[in-house]
Structures are given as structure tokens and as C-alpha cells.
Amino acid sequence: MFALPFFRRDLPALKGDKVTLRVPLTNDYREWSTLRGESRAFLEPWEPRWQPDELDRTSWRLRIGRYREDYAQGTAIAFFIFEKSSGKLAGGITLGNIRHGVAQSGHIGYWIGERFGGRGMMTEAVELVSRFAFDTLRLHRIEAACIPDNARSIRVLEKAGFRREGLLRSYLRINGNWQDHYLYARIVDDPPGDGTKG
Template sequence: MLDMPFFRRPPPALKGQNIYLRMPMMRDFDEWAALREKSRFFLEPWEPRWAPDELSRSAFRYRLKRYRNEFEQGAGMAFFLFATAGDALVGGLTLSNIRRGVAQTGSIGYWMGEPYAGRGMMLDALRLVIPYAFEGLRLHRLEAACIPDNNRSVGLLEKAGFQREGLLKSYLRINGTWRDHYLYALVAEEHCVPVLKPRG
């Protein structure tokens, strides 16, 4: 029997000691909207400007549809992060813009609810996602971009083993303003993961 391509398999669930990650579902809407609203002023400086209907059920449904399409096309996947104790939603992480061929690269983005920031949960999440990306998805390189004065994000990426490669001028429009970003990257060899040949 031929092995099924990665993105035709069921969405992955990644489990650690303190957190677990799975693809968002419609039943998460109420908890997601409440956490995002509670964390609004904490998150807004680091994210694209929120739409007027940002926290609506219809916008969330559209978001899930986009996540599903990207997953099915092999372009990316989205995770919600849950605390193992109590099953509370604490944040989200995306692996997006996956490029195959000669690149074998993907981009990582993330957000953490304010009540759970500073507890090491996102670092735990990265330590689950990075091996999955390299070994499970057979990517060779992971990239992440962060605003230079986002000290939390800089520290997180460096603790996770990412190396700063340069400054991207006026890279993304964040909260209505074009902002410079540091580019960070991690390659499989640096993470002590065997380099696997792409399938296909």
C-alpha cells in the first residue's frame, strides 16, 4: 500500500507534559473569543489590525475554513494550545507558507493569551512543533519573524534554538503600521534532526 501524503492524513495532535496542541474546531469559538477579548490590548501591538468583526462567530468560521484549506493543500496547519491541567485554551501557533521543492521551508507564528504569558507554555509548544516539522513533515528549515522590540518573542525564539539572520525592513503591516522585523531561522542539522529526503 502506498504511504498516504502527510496532508491527507488526519490533522495531528501533539502532546507534551504541560500542554497539548490540536487543530482548532468550531466548538472552541466561545473560549477563543473570550481569551482573545481578554488579551486584546496585550496582543494588538504585535498583530495585524483587528477587523471590526474580529471576534464574531462568522469570522471564526471563516478562519477555520481557511485553516482547513491550507492543511488540505499542504500549505500549512494551525494549532490551538491547551493546558494539560484543566484543558484551558491558552494560545495558538501556526505553521504556514510551507514551500516544497528545493526549499522545504515553513514559517512559524504564534500568540499567547495574556493570563498565560510568561509561563513557558509557548516554548513547550515550539519544542513539540519543531521535531514534528522536521521529522513528520520533512521540512529542512523553519523561519519566524518578530518585531525587534518584542522582547518576549525574541527571547522565546532564541531559547528554542532559532538564530537571528537579519533585519527585514518594513516587512509586515502590524496594527496599522509597517514594521521592521528580525528574521530568525532554524535548520534541521542545527536541531540535531536527521535530514530526510522529501517524499514523492
């Protein structure tokens, strides 16, 4: 049954040299809303348009509910990224659109707070989630999409061993506009990226 029995157990933290990943908890709200709020201008160009109540506690409760529902159904797992040295919340990464059967695939998306950018933390987080997807969930393929202008995200994916496979025209509505995206993918047999040590 692939991942279904796994999803019924508590998910352990994923630990690297720089970061620890764990599922979001209700009491993460204050730290999450502060980090997202102070990073808004940094994040908005790369994300769906923020709603007026984006950082409200009510929206947070709905978000946590969606995370739990997706997790229970085995279709997605959301992780928060914590800086290992300080224990501070640094960002988030989700393995979503998880499919089994003939596909055995998933899609990753991520964000990082502005003050934590450029430290190699996201590259390590992508590597940790990739290993989890391949080794624990037994997926065969992981995909990620990124806007061609997002040089930081391209660097993260390529350092984490993802390969560019093509251009998806007018793929996602980002910050109010339909945007082309590069499609990146990593297959279970691909060599690991070179960014886990740097």
C-alpha cells in the same frame, strides 16, 4: 511526495509536558473569542490590525474554513495550544508558507493569551511544532519573524533554538504600521533549544 499523503489523514495531537497542540475545531469558538477578547490590549501591538468583526462568529467560521483549506492544500497547519494540566485554551501557533521541492521550509507564527504568558508554554509549543516540521513533514528550515521590541517573542525563539539571521525592513503591517522584523531561523541539524524543560 513529502507531506501530501500525511495531510489527507487526521492530524494527531502534539503533546509536551506543559501543553497539548491540536487543530482548531468549530466548537472552540466561545473559548477562543473569550481568550482573544480579554487579551486584546496584550496582543494588538504585535498583530495585524483587528477588524471590527474580529471576534464575531461569522469571522470565526471563515477563519476555520481558511485553516481547513490551507491544511487540505498542504500549505499551512494551524494548532491551538491547550494547557495540559487544565485543558484550557492558551493560544495558537501556525506552521505556514510550507514549501517543498528545493526549499523544504515553513514559517511559524504564534500568539498566547495574556494570563498564560511567562510560563514557558509557548517555548514548548514552538519546540513541538519544530519537531513536527522536521520529523513528520521532513522540512529542512523553519523561519519566524518578530518585531525588535518584542522581547518576549525573541526570548521564546532563542530558547527554542532559533538563530537571528538579520533585519527585514518594513516587513509586515502590524497594528496599522509597517514594522521592521528580525528574521529568525532553525535548520533541521541545529541543536534543540534549551527551553523545553524550563
